[in-house]
Amino acid sequence: KAGVTQTPRYLIKTRGQQVTLSCSPISGHRSVSWYQQTPGQGLQFLFEYFSETQRNKGNFPGRFSGRQFSNSRSEMNVSTLELGDSALYLCASSREPTSGNTIYFGEGSWLTVV
Amino acid sequence: AQRVTQPEKLLSVFKGAPVELKCNYSYSGSPELFWYVQYSRQRLQLLLRHISRESIKGFTADLNKGETSFHLKKPFAQEEDSAMYYCALKSQGNLIFGKGTKLSVKP
Numbered sequence: 001k002a003g004v005t006q007t008p009r010y011l012i013k014t015r016g017q018q019v020t021l022s023c024s025p026i027s028g029h030r031s032v033s034w035y036q037q038t039p040g041q042g043l044q045f046l047f048e049y050f051s052e053t054q055r056n057k058g059n060f061p062g063r064f065s066g067r068q069f070s071n072s073r074s075e076m077n078v079s080t081l082e083l084g085d086s087a088l089y090l091c092a093s094s095r096e097p098t099s100g101n102t103i104y105f106g107e108g109s110w111l112t113v114v
Numbered sequence: 115a116q117r118v119t120q121p122e123k124l125l126s127v128f129k130g131a132p133v134e135l136k137c138n139y140s141y142s143g144s145p146e147l148f149w150y151v152q153y154s155r156q157r158l159q160l161l162l163r164h165i166s167r168e169s170i171k172g173f174t175a176d177l178n179k180g181e182t183s184f185h186l187k188k189p190f191a192q193e194e195d196s197a198m199y200y201c202a203l204k205s206q207g208n209l210i211f212g213k214g215t216k217l218s219v220k221p
Contacts, residue, residue, distance in 0.1 A: 033208050043211035056208050097207025099146050105158040
């Protein structure tokens, strides 16, 4: 079955612009989470959604937001982009957020802010 | 505070040598721990989870609650094991990652 799918794979934006990234979880998975990966900070949790509700949020400014749709697809948005937002954004999915459910990752969306 | 520490940024071994990638965690409660691997130009993928107590690609990891460790081991490293390895702790549905260890297996 298809894995976690993220679009777009690569994008370049200018400072001050906003960006929307999309994620389609594995079929049957209802929990979606987002991570930011940078060389300096490593993998950092952004937020997690389950049944269209945000369950957890990481330590990121309010410019980072997300949502989940009824079909479990998710989008994340970053407004007023800064150079430091350049990163690989990873989406992950699992059946449910409870223990015992493995989390699977997409290939990521590479965002470059210039 | 919940935290995962991987003390080695880079680990270099020769093919056929044993390898151990260290992971220590800080967590109040019963931890759920994972090892993820990221090969060059590939997605982050699950290697092991402690609740399965399985061996994948020759790797094993044992949870030691007394030492709060979850070290990853393989008796004989192969060149194809070269990759970034991340230890992760599941907390409230999301993962807390260590900074990762780059394993380089030389021929």
